[in-house]
Amino acid sequence: MLMQLSSEEIKVEDFREDRTIDNDVLLDVRDLETHFFGEESVTHALGGISFQVKKGETLGVVGESGCGKSVTALSIMRLLPKHSARTIGGEVLFHGRNLLNLPEREMRKIRGDKIAMIFQDPMTSLNPVYTVGRQIAEAIEIHTSAPRSDALVKAIDVLRLVRIADPERRVNNYPHEMSGGMRQRAMIAMALSCSPELLIADEPTTALDVTIQAQILRLIVDLKERMGTAVMFITHDLGVVAETCQRVIVMYAGRIVEQATVTDLFARPMHPYTKALMRSVPDRRRGKERRLPEISGIVPSLREPTVGCSFAPRCPFATDVCWEQRPAIKEYGADHAAACWHAEEVLSA
Structure with missing residues (x-):
């Protein structure tokens, strides 16, 4: 949890502009x-x-x-x-x-x-x-x-x-x-x-x-x-x-690989990079003897354009199509999208 600040009232009237907060x-x-x-x-x-x-x-x-x-x-x-x-x-x-x-x-x-x-x-x-x-x-x-x-x-x-x-x-x-x-x-x-x-x-x-x-x-x-x-x-x-x-975008090698609401992203990560990031976060429930999993390999050089998916060299789900074609970002339900040929397989893994 984040530390709570003192309960002293903050006065923002001098700094506030009249604007409507909506979903625009x-x-x-x-x-x-x-x-x-x-x-x-x-x-x-x-x-x-x-x-x-x-x-x-x-x-x-x-x-x-x-x-x-x-x-x-x-x-x-x-x-x-x-x-x-x-x-x-x-x-x-x-x-x-x-x-x-x-x-x-x-x-x-x-x-x-x-x-x-x-x-x-x-x-x-x-x-x-x-x-x-x-x-x-x-x-x-x-x-x-x-x-x-x-x-x-x-x-x-x-x-x-x-x-x-x-x-x-x-x-x-x-x-x-x-x-x-x-x-x-x-x-x-x-x-x-x-x-x-x-x-x-x-x-x-x-x-x-x-x-x-x-x-x-x-x-x-x-x-x-x-x-x-x-x-x-x-x-x-x-x-x-x-x-x-409230919402989050996940970036890898200069591109967005997944975007969703925070709740949906943590509950249903659909890109292998997102899933790997979450697994690398320390969790006390794993026990003291379990080592944190790492994402093997390194980020590709951005000096040469990548033909297929830029995460393919580090991805356990990669197949031939991942090396040959870059996946477009695709919607999977309301306000959740991922750029992965195997998004549904990643979700169920």
Whole structure:
């Protein structure tokens, strides 16, 4: 279970926008394809992925390191390095507008305002030569045209919102003067300062100890529920997904291999990679003498396009068709889909 925070009431009236939380699609990603270009090779980081984020929901994105989770977020935000990366296909529709076609000036109005992002390591994401309060206030000034004095006052309020003690003093701290947990809270404060409709959290607890991880996760869930913000939660931790998300997509080698509601995914995994991930999670019921099963083999290189299923070299269910043809993602009931030639066999195994 996640650690419960104190029962002190959080005041979010100053940060809430009038918006209806319903099942309408907020973000619609269609066939997104991103490549990284080297001197002698091309890395196919994303191979045409499609998914949706609905208003007010939390969508989990899981998979091994290098599967394309962070590249997906950076492609949506258009924050990839221009000299080496390029989104070469697909659409990213936000309220029906394709973000990939917007001029940079228009994208800047959306980035940090309507869509905000929490990065993995706040120490490298926060500017070390400016105070935390100044950095939060700058975001408020840019997107609301508030004078600096008002923006600093709101920066204090938003630091209080994310449970930072003595925010009047902490607003003048530099990042190195804060602990890891406080820096992450400051990053969350910056992301929430303009009441975004969508918050992308890219493994926000990776560098934190277990106790602080639980507090940060509980804080994100609590603020999401109170402010009506949709969350795209990127993680490799299935426990986090079970605790915080309503729906989940599973990525492997730059592609989505399965997507479903959290309840259905845990009850009926239909892709062998998903099933292998779940089996590799520690379970006390297995007994002390049972070793955790591992997923044999390694993730394939993304520099060469795969002819068949990219998981075939590691899959116990693989047959000739898996090596020869890439499976399309297919629906198996309401809001559950998998890209596997042997999905029903995997389910019954």
